[in-house]
Amino acid sequence: MRKWKIYFPLVSFWGSLLVICILWGILRGSVWNGQMELRHLEGDEGALADFTIKGKIADSQNTWDFSIEDGKLEKMSFRMGVEMAYPREQTGGTWKEGELEVWSSSGTFVPVADSQAETKDTVDLTVLKGNTYFPNLAYQPDGTLQGTTTVFDKGQAVFQLEMEARADGGAKYRQWNYEIPTNLVYTPDKPLAEVCVENGEEYRETKSSELWIREAPLLVWSKERQMLYGTMATNKYCSGSIGLYCFGPDPAEDYTSASGKDGQKMTEPFATMAEIPVSENRLVLGLEDVKEGLLLFIGEADGLTVEYYSYDGVLLSSLKQQTEMPVDGLQIQQTDWEGGRGIYVIGTSEIDDNAHYVHLFAGYWVEDGKLKAVYLPESSQGDVTHGVVGKDRVLTVRYLQELWDGKAKVPEIYTSNVLELCVYDVSEDPAGRMIYRGKLETDIDEDTLEVLMSCETAKGRKSIQEQNTRGATGWKRYLMVEDILGKGGETIWEEGSWYHY
Numbered sequence: 001m002r003k004w005k006i007y008f009p010l011v012s013f014w015g016s017l018l019v020i021c022i023l024w025g026i027l028r029g030s031v032w033n034g035q036m037e038l039r040h041l042e043g044d045e046g047a048l049a050d051f052t053i054k055g056k057i058a059d060s061q062n063t064w065d066f067s068i069e070d071g072k073l074e075k076m077s078f079r080m081g082v083e084m085a086y087p088r089e090q091t092g093g094t095w096k097e098g099e100l101e102v103w104s105s106s107g108t109f110v111p112v113a114d115s116q117a118e119t120k121d122t123v124d125l126t127v128l129k130g131n132t133y134f135p136n137l138a139y140q141p142d143g144t145l146q147g148t149t150t151v152f153d154k155g156q157a158v159f160q161l162e163m164e165a166r167a168d169g170g171a172k173y174r175q176w177n178y179e180i181p182t183n184l185v186y187t188p189d190k191p192l193a194e195v196c197v198e199n200g201e202e203y204r205e206t207k208s209s210e211l212w213i214r215e216a217p218l219l220v221w222s223k224e225r226q227m228l229y230g231t232m233a234t235n236k237y238c239s240g241s242i243g244l245y246c247f248g249p250d251p252a253e254d255y256t257s258a259s260g261k262d263g264q265k266m267t268e269p270f271a272t273m274a275e276i277p278v279s280e281n282r283l284v285l286g287l288e289d290v291k292e293g294l295l296l297f298i299g300e301a302d303g304l305t306v307e308y309y310s311y312d313g314v315l316l317s318s319l320k321q322q323t324e325m326p327v328d329g330l331q332i333q334q335t336d337w338e339g340g341r342g343i344y345v346i347g348t349s350e351i352d353d354n355a356h357y358v359h360l361f362a363g364y365w366v367e368d369g370k371l372k373a374v375y376l377p378e379s380s381q382g383d384v385t386h387g388v389v390g391k392d393r394v395l396t397v398r399y400l401q402e403l404w405d406g407k408a409k410v411p412e413i414y415t416s417n418v419l420e421l422c423v424y425d426v427s428e429d430p431a432g433r434m435i436y437r438g439k440l441e442t443d444i445d446e447d448t449l450e451v452l453m454s455c456e457t458a459k460g461r462k463s464i465q466e467q468n469t470r471g472a473t474g475w476k477r478y479l480m481v482e483d484i485l486g487k488g489g490e491t492i493w494e495e496g497s498w499y500h501y
Contacts, residue, residue, distance in 0.1 A: 035443045036066065038073035043436035045071040047423040051388060051395050052485040055419075057444060059477040068421075073440065091219045095226050095249060098167025105162075107213040107232055108206050109155030109192055112185055117152035124149040127193035129209050137203045147197040155192045155210075157184035159217060159232060161247060165255065172255035178247060179265045183275060184232065185240040186210070220289040225311055226251075229273075229294055231287055236280045236328070244276055244287075244296065244309065245269040273313030285330040290341040290366045297345070299327035304347050304360055308371040317371045321362050325349045329356055335388045338488025340367030342389030344375075363389035363426070376430040388484045392427035393435075397481060400439075416479055417442050444477045 036057070048071040057064045065076040092101040111117040123145040125132040140146055161178040186192070193209040208214065212235065219230040228247040248270035276284060276296065286297035290308075293316060298305040303322045310316055329348035334341060347360030361384070363375025375387075375394045386397040399416035419440040424432030483491055 035441075036073065036075065037441050038068060038438060039441060040071075040436075040438045042438075043423070043434065045436065045438065047071075047393065047436035048395075048421065048438070050390060050393055050487045051423075052487075053397075053421075053481060054483045054485075055479070055481045057442060057477060057479055068440065091221055092163065092228070093221050093223055093226070095165045096167065096254065098165050098172060098255065100163060100165040100221075100226075100228070100249070102219060102228070103162040103164060104160070105217040105219055105230070106160050107216040108158050108160060108208055109152075109186060109194055109210070109213065110158055110181070111150065111152040112154045112156045115152045115154040117150060119148055119150040121148055123147045123195055123197055124193075125195065127151065127209050128195055128207055129211065131207050131209070131211055134197055134205065135203075138197050138199055138205065140199065145197050146199065147195065150194045150196075151191050152194075153187070153191050155186045155194075157182045157186060157213065157216070157232060157238075157242070159230070159243075159245070161217070161219075161230070163228065163247070165249070167255055174249070174253065174255050176247070176249065177265050178267075178269065180243075180245070180267060180269055182232070182242055183240045184234065184238055184242045184278065186213075186237055187239065188237045218284070218287040220287055220294065222289050222291075222311065224291060227270075227311075229287070229289065229311075231276065231284060231296070233286075234278045234284045236283070238278050238283075239280075241275040241277050242284060243269070243272045244274040244294070244313065246271040246273055246311075271313070273309060274315070281326070283328055285327070286332050288332060288334055288343065290334070290343070291336075292341075292366065292369055295343065295364075295366070295371070297330055297332065299330065299347070301326045303327060304330070304345070304362070306364060306371065308366070310369075316369055319364070319371060319373055321360065321373065321376070323347065323360050325357065325359055327360055333387055334492050335390070335484065335486045336489030336492050337390060337486035340365055340391060342366075342374075342391075342394075342486065344387030344389045344394075346384075346387075361387070363387060363394055365389060365391050367391070374426050374430055375424070375432060377424075378431045386481060386484060388486065390486055392425065394424045394426055394432060395484070396422045396424070397484070398422075399479070417444050419479065419481065442479060444479060 048068065053068040055066055057066070067074050067076055092099070127149060134145060138145060159178065159180040159182055162176070164173065164175040166173055188210065194206055196204070196206045198204045216232040216234070217230055218233055219228060221228055227249070229245065230247060231244050232242050234242060246269060250270055276298070278284060281301040283299040284296065285299045288295040293311055294309045296307040296309065298307065303320050304327045305318060305320045307318045308316045326349050327347040328350055331346040333344045343364040343366070345360070345362050345364070346358060348356040348358050351357050361377050362373060365372050365374045374391065375389055383398050384396045385399055388395040398420040400418040400420055401416055421436070421438045421440065422434055423436040425435045426432050485491065
C-alpha cells in the first residue's frame with residue numbers, strides 16, 4: 001500500500017503531462033503553415049524604407065503577426081487565441097501627473113427662440129425612431145418612465161461633454177461637465193422631438209429623434225498642450241455657425257479630492273477659438289490635431305477646404321481642392337513623422353441612401369506651421385484602403401483577391417489574401433510618379449483549420465473554400481493591416497483607419 005502511495009503522484013504527473021501534450025498537439029494542429037511572401041515587382045524596393053507596416057493574419061483561434069520594415073518581411077510572432085480589439089479613437093491622455101479621459105460626448109437640441117414648440121409632461125417613446133433604450137435606473141418603482149416630450153420645428157444644438165482626470169490611483173480627482181448652447185440651428189424636413197427622462201436626483205437623460213446629433217461632436221487631444229479641442233460635424237439641415245472650442249483643462253487648475261463631484265454644469269468652454277459658418281453647402285466634416293495646431297475639414301458644393309488653426313485660434317492657412325461634385329463625407333488618415341504630419345483624405349458624395357460616390361483623393365503635409373497639398377493623384381484611388389503621406393513620398397495600400405501561383409480555387413472565395421504596396425514620388429509633381437510596386441502575397445484563401453477537416457459533420461464534408469467563407473464569426477482567416485508608421489514617427493490611433501476584413 002505504501003508503494004502505491006509513492007507511485008501514485010508520479011502516475012498522476014505523467015498522466016497530466018500526457019493530456020497536456022495531446023491538447024497542445026490538437027491546438028498546434030490548427031496552426032497555419034501556409035505561405036507569406038513579399039514580392040518586389042517594379043522599381044526600387046528601397047522606396048519602402050521610409051515606412052513600417054505592421055499587420056497580422058488571424059482566425060477564430062490564432063494570430064500571426066508580421067511587419068514590413070526597410071523593405072523586408074518579418075514574421076514576428078504566433079499567438080494562440082485572438083485579441084478582441086476593436087478600433088476606437090482614443091480621446092484624452094496624460095494630464096499633469098495623471099490621466100484625463102472623456103467619459104461621454106454628445107449633442108442634443110433645444111427649441112430656438114422663434115420655434116413652434118409643444119411640450120407634454122409625458123414620455124412618448126414613439127417619436128424617437130427606435131432610439132428608445134433607457135437603463136433600469138431611469139424607471140420608476142412601478143416600471144414607468146417620467147419626464148417630458150417636446151416637439152418643435154427648429155432646434156439649437158447643445159454640446160454636451162463629460163471628462164475627468166485621476167492620479168495616484170484615484171486619490172486625486174478632477175471632473176468637468178459641459179453643456180454648451182451653440183449658434184448652430186437645425187431645421188429638418190420634419191419636426192424634431194426631444195424626450196427628457198428623469199428619476200429624482202439619480203438620473204436624467206435627454207434623447208433626440210435625430211440620431212446623428214449624438215455622434216456629432218468631434219474631439220481631439222493635444223499631447224503637446226495637454227488640452228482637449230472640439231467642434232461638431234454638420235449636415236445639410238444646419239445653418240448659423242459652430243464653435244471651434246478648447247475645453248481645457250485650464251493649466252492653472254489642479255487635482256482636488258472634491259472638485260467636480262457636485263455635477264455642476266458649465267455652459268461655456270475654456271475658450272472659443274473661432275466660429276465656423278455652416279450651411280447646406282458648407283459642412284464641417286472633420287477635425288485633426290497635427291501637433292502644431294488643428295486642421296478643420298469643410299465639405300462644400302464644389303470641393304474640400306482645409307483650414308489650419310493655431311492652438312490660439314489664429315487661422316494660419318486655408319487650402320481648397322476643387323471637385324465636380326459636392327463633398328459631404330470624408331475619411332481621414334494621419335501619419336506621424338519625425339519632421340511633420342501627413343494627412344490622406346478620401347472625399348465622397350451621397351448619391352442615394354447608403355450609397356456614396358468616391359471622387360476626391362488628396363494628401364497634405366504639415367510642418368513648421370505650414371500646410372501644403374503634396375499629393376493630388378489624377379486617377380481614381382477608390383480601392384485604396386490606406387494612404388500614408390510623407391513630405392515627398394506617398395505609400396498606398398490595396399487589399400486584393402488573387403491566386404497563389406494559380407493553385408487556389410477561386411469560386412466563392414471572398415477573402416482578401418494580397419496587399420498591393422505602391423510608393424509615389426511627389427517631390428516635383430503632386431500627381432505622383434510611381435517608383436515602387438510590390439505585393440505581400442499569402443495563401444490564406446486556400447487554407448482551413450485541420451480540426452475542421454477531421455470533423456465528420458455535414459459542414460466538415462464541404463469544400464475547404466466553403467468552410468473558409470463562413471464569416472468573421474466562424475473559421476474565416478483574414479489579413480489585416482494594423483498600423484503604418486512614418487520614419488521617426490509614433491502611432492496615431494484613429495477610429496477605423498487600419499481595420500479591414
